[in-house]
Amino acid sequence: MLFYYSKISRSSAVLALCVCSVIAACSPSIAPYSFHAYQQAVELKVNSLDPMQLAELPFSEQVKSVKDLRSRLSKAYEFARGRPRNDHSTKQWEIMIDPEAHLLGGFLTRWEEQGHLSQSFITEAQSIVSGGFDAIIGLESGKIGSKQGGGS
Amino acid sequence: MNVYDFIDDFLEKLAEELASTLPDLKDKLIVASRDAILGNVSRVETWMAMLAGGQLTEEELSWLVRAKMDLSNLVILENSGLALTRIDALRQTITRTFVSTIMSATGV
Numbered sequence: 032m033l034f035y036y037s038k039i040s041r042s043s044a045v046l047a048l049c050v051c052s053v054i055a056a057c058s059p060s061i062a063p064y065s066f067h068a069y070q071q072a073v074e075l076k077v078n079s080l081d082p083m084q085l086a087e088l089p090f091s092e093q094v095k096s097v098k099d100l101r102s103r104l105s106k107a108y109e110f111a112r113g114r115p116r117n118d119h120s121t122k123q124w125e126i127m128i129d130p131e132a133h134l135l136g137g138f139l140t141r142w143e144e145q146g147h148l149s150q151s152f153i154t155e156a157q158s159i160v161s162g163g164f165d166a167i168i169g170l171e172s173g174k175i176g177s178k179q180g181g182g183s
Numbered sequence: 184m185n186v187y188d189f190i191d192d193f194l195e196k197l198a199e200e201l202a203s204t205l206p207d208l209k210d211k212l213i214v215a216s217r218d219a220i221l222g223n224v225s226r227v228e229t230w231m232a233m234l235a236g237g238q239l240t241e242e243e244l245s246w247l248v249r250a251k252m253d254l255s256n257l258v259i260l261e262n263s264g265l266a267l268t269r270i271d272a273l274r275q276t277i278t279r280t281f282v283s284t285i286m287s288a289t290g291v
Contacts, residue, residue: 059274061267119264123257133250134257141246151238152247155230159250166257173265176272 062117064174071107072171076164078103079135083157086138086148097139104128104135123167127160134163186228190220193248219255220248227251 082100085093108124111117128136138156142148148156194217201209220227230247233239239247 059271061264061271119260119267123260126253126256133246133253137246137250137253149239149243151233152243155233155239155247156250159247159254162254163257166254166261170261170264173261174268 060116061119061174062114064171065114068110068114068120069168069171071110072164072168075103075107076161076168079164080157080161083135083138083153083160086142086153087150089147090143091146097143101128101136101139120167120170123163123170127163127167135160186224186231189231190217190224190227193220193245215255216252219252222255223251 079100082093082096085096090097104124105128108121108128111121111124114120126132127134130136130140138160194213197216198209198213201212227248230239230244234241234244
């Protein structure tokens with residue numbers, strides 16, 4: 032009799048565990064792959080590195096192009112922020128565009144404050160910012176192999 | 184000044200700055216920053232040579248080192264995000280296996 036009850040309770044525990052696993056599997060911990068997010072990051076990488084090259088020229092001559100770039104970067108950040116469970120990408124964009132930090136946002140601020148920047152500095156900064164975009168793109172493209180559905 | 188003297192000097196200044204701005208996180212941030220910089224010693228050496236050659240100013244060098252630390256944070260976020268993606272994929276595989284096992288066991 033005792034053996035019978037113990038068998039039932041063990042089966043119930045296993046079943047409960049399995050049900051919990053199924054429920055847990057229904058809610059992914061990170062946003063699924065988004066082609067739009069991927070494409071946006073790739074385009075912004077290309078469209079950011081070229082204007083950086085212009086930082087040797089006076090900022091006053093490039094105000095409009097920098098304003099356009101900042102606007103596109105803000106849109107990318109807001110898009111990332113608006114997606115559920117997308118904290119990692121959102122934080123990446125936040126660091127990338129933060130005017131107080133030391134990636135693209137910080138570079139543009141420095142250009143604005145200093146008027147123009149040296150070629151050596153621009154080249155080194157471009158390499159680092161490019162790496163930053165690769166990390167953003169890498170996170171999004173790395174989701175492709177995970178077979179998650181529902182990307183926007 | 185060799186590269187390690189520069190890194191020590193830089194971290195000391197950073198610690199002073201963090202002590203007033205982010206005192207609670209100071210120790211953790213200093214460790215993370217030191218790891219990030221030591222992972223890029225060869226790049227810092229190149230920049231120090233550029234500094235000696237007058238191609239970079241001391242302020243630009245400092246900015247680039249901080250940029251490397253920000254880049255390290257982006258890479259850490261990429262790796263931890265991808266780890267979550269792999270965990271999600273594993274959970275889906277387990278679910279599929281579980282469901283198919285139940286179905287074959289019940290003969291559905």
